[in-house]
Amino acid sequence: MMLPNETQELSCTLPPPNELILKWAEEQPNSVYLKQSVNGEFIEWTFAEVADKALRLVTALRDLGIQPGERVALISKNCAEWFVTDLALMLGDYISVPIFPTAGDDTIDYCLKHSSSRAVVVGKLDNKEATELALKANSDITSIAFSYPSAPNAQYNFDQLIAQSSPSDARPQHSDNKIMSLVYTSGTSGKPKGAMLSYGAFSWSVKQLVELIGLRDDDRLFSYLPLAHITERVYVFGTSITGAVPTAFSESLDTFIEDVKRHQPTFFISVPRLWTLFQQRIQDKMPQRKLNLLLKIPFVNTLVKKKIADGLGLSQARILGCGSAPVSPALLKWYHSIGLNITEAWGMTESFAYSTINYPFNPDKIGTVGNAGPGVKVKIADDGEILVHSQGMFSGYYHNDEATKESFNSEGWLHTGDIGSLDQDGYLTIQGRKKDTFKTAKGKFVSPVPIEKKLFEYSRVEMMCLIGLGLPAPILLVVPHQFKNFDRNRYEKTTRKIINRMNSELESHEQIKGVLMIKDPWSIENGILTPTLKIKRHVLEQKYHDMGQQWPKDKLVIWEE
Numbered sequence: 001m002m003l004p005n006e007t008q009e010l011s012c013t014l015p016p017p018n019e020l021i022l023k024w025a026e027e028q029p030n031s032v033y034l035k036q037s038v039n040g041e042f043i044e045w046t047f048a049e050v051a052d053k054a055l056r057l058v059t060a061l062r063d064l065g066i067q068p069g070e071r072v073a074l075i076s077k078n079c080a081e082w083f084v085t086d087l088a089l090m091l092g093d094y095i096s097v098p099i100f101p102t103a104g105d106d107t108i109d110y111c112l113k114h115s116s117s118r119a120v121v122v123g124k125l126d127n128k129e130a131t132e133l134a135l136k137a138n139s140d141i142t143s144i145a146f147s148y149p150s151a152p153n154a155q156y157n158f159d160q161l162i163a164q165s166s167p168s169d170a171r172p173q174h175s176d177n178k179i180m181s182l183v184y185t186s187g188t189s190g191k192p193k194g195a196m197l198s199y200g201a202f203s204w205s206v207k208q209l210v211e212l213i214g215l216r217d218d219d220r221l222f223s224y225l226p227l228a229h230i231t232e233r234v235y236v237f238g239t240s241i242t243g244a245v246p247t248a249f250s251e252s253l254d255t256f257i258e259d260v261k262r263h264q265p266t267f268f269i270s271v272p273r274l275w276t277l278f279q280q281r282i283q284d285k286m287p288q289r290k291l292n293l294l295l296k297i298p299f300v301n302t303l304v305k306k307k308i309a310d311g312l313g314l315s316q317a318r319i320l321g322c323g324s325a326p327v328s329p330a331l332l333k334w335y336h337s338i339g340l341n342i343t344e345a346w347g348m349t350e351s352f353a354y355s356t357i358n359y360p361f362n363p364d365k366i367g368t369v370g371n372a373g374p375g376v377k378v379k380i381a382d383d384g385e386i387l388v389h390s391q392g393m394f395s396g397y398y399h400n401d402e403a404t405k406e407s408f409n410s411e412g413w414l415h416t417g418d419i420g421s422l423d424q425d426g427y428l429t430i431q432g433r434k435k436d437t438f439k440t441a442k443g444k445f446v447s448p449v450p451i452e453k454k455l456f457e458y459s460r461v462e463m464m465c466l467i468g469l470g471l472p473a474p475i476l477l478v479v480p481h482q483f484k485n486f487d488r489n490r491y492e493k494t495t496r497k498i499i500n501r502m503n504s505e506l507e508s509h510e511q512i513k514g515v516l517m518i519k520d521p522w523s524i525e526n527g528i529l530t531p532t533l534k535i536k537r538h539v540l541e542q543k544y545h546d547m548g549q550q551w552p553k554d555k556l557v558i559w560e561e
Helices: 017-027 047-063 080-091 105-115 129-137 158-163 199-213 230-243 256-263 272-285 288-295 300-312 329-337 401-407 448-458 488-505 537-549
Strands: 032-038 041-046 071-075 095-099 119-122 142-145 179-184 194-198 221-223 247-249 267-270 319-322 342-346 377-380 385-389 414-422 428-433 461-467 475-480 514-517 557-559
Touching: 017 047, 017 080, 017 230, 032 047, 032 080, 032 256, 041 047, 047 080, 047 158, 071 080, 071 105, 080 095, 080 230, 095 105, 105 129, 105 179, 105 194, 119 129, 142 158, 179 199, 179 230, 194 199, 199 230, 221 230, 221 256, 230 247, 230 267, 247 256, 256 300, 267 272, 272 288, 272 300, 272 329, 288 300, 329 342, 329 448, 377 414, 401 414, 428 448, 448 461, 448 488, 461 537, 475 488, 475 537, 488 514, 488 557, 514 537
Parallel strands: 032 247, 071 095, 071 119, 095 179, 119 142, 221 247, 267 319, 319 342, 475 514, 514 557
Antiparallel strands: 032 041, 179 194, 377 385, 385 414, 414 428, 461 475
């Protein structure tokens, strides 16, 4: 299958990122664009410096024999060099292939081979072993490393290549249909699929988002969610280059909060798990009863809310976002109660993460993922599946015509694979993935996500997952939050109360038969979470199927040994 780069159009309808960086470099060359935290201090890069480095990288890639139209992979945690490389690949007429920095060597190897990447740029990594294994297995691919201690060994050094190269004078003309990037979906099952993303659809999605939220002269962005994921690429990179918004990067997880505090972002996006961890950190310092009391006292409640926001570095944030995985409405209501209004949005790689959004923030619609963004149409199919239509659609899956055809109906509506409903105001509520719905041994179907969301309201746990495919009855897997002075017996007693309450609200075939307290937290490294922190339900179903089959009749709670 060929990449659909040939087109009759001579230019993009909207200016693509490669044209925008040159525009800002000319109009405001000395304005700071990127701020990279190194050794506890921000190193600032102006628009002129970013454009210069990107154009020098284009020359370096040409000198290494990488030809226009070829694929170049990028594996690194977020950093200023990531932005520079992405812009260089557009300026050099290459197709970027971002790969999650937490991916295993098998996934990296698959993406490199499947995309036929000619070069790979590697950088900051928490664990470089998997990437080094993949590079060794693909030694024919040219490798370039950023100058960070955690970067894998590579054939060339990023800074040295830029220093010895002159700025390229290449100015490729991109068209709306031309492929900008191959983004491999993290996927909760099966091998990742390479979604082909075009310049036109990317720029359209970013423009719609920017016009919806509006930009101010004093706006600041903070980039830390994986840039290999479409949400960060559109909402942060796309917004930053479209609006010339200064953007900062964290040095490490250890310095994350301090880096956020120093930059004071006005637009900050996170994922449900991190918002949950922030909440638990606050509650560990200030028990909920005390917080409730203080919030009832005039003037004091304002000081408390400010102290919490200051502690997270979010006192200047005018827009807070949440997406990429289901979030409990109770969590968003809790943040609303302390003055932090989190806008929930929903989309997917195939729709450039831009489909619905609860913005302007409407507290009455917490529990929904908002209504269709400007330019987007959403409808519900007869079987409950959510269908989406807009100009911001992917161009198909690379080397996978069958999956591409299955993604759209005859009228061009995208099959999202999510089940949901629209209220009278057009706000969308998601019940879960079609494939997440499981059938128990009794032949009855159970949709786990609504049950899990309700349980998150009733309890305080790190993570949970309801499984039941082929089992006599569903069982709940729980990663308990470890309180100070954790009391297992007390926790188990509370769990029984919550499950009994939940079961009283469920149909008989949905009722939870048992709760397994998980010993080791789920992570990307142990293969339970995707790079965007979604739970791989099918992996847990396989791992605990036998236990679910043999669950003792007299036990509601079991602790994994």
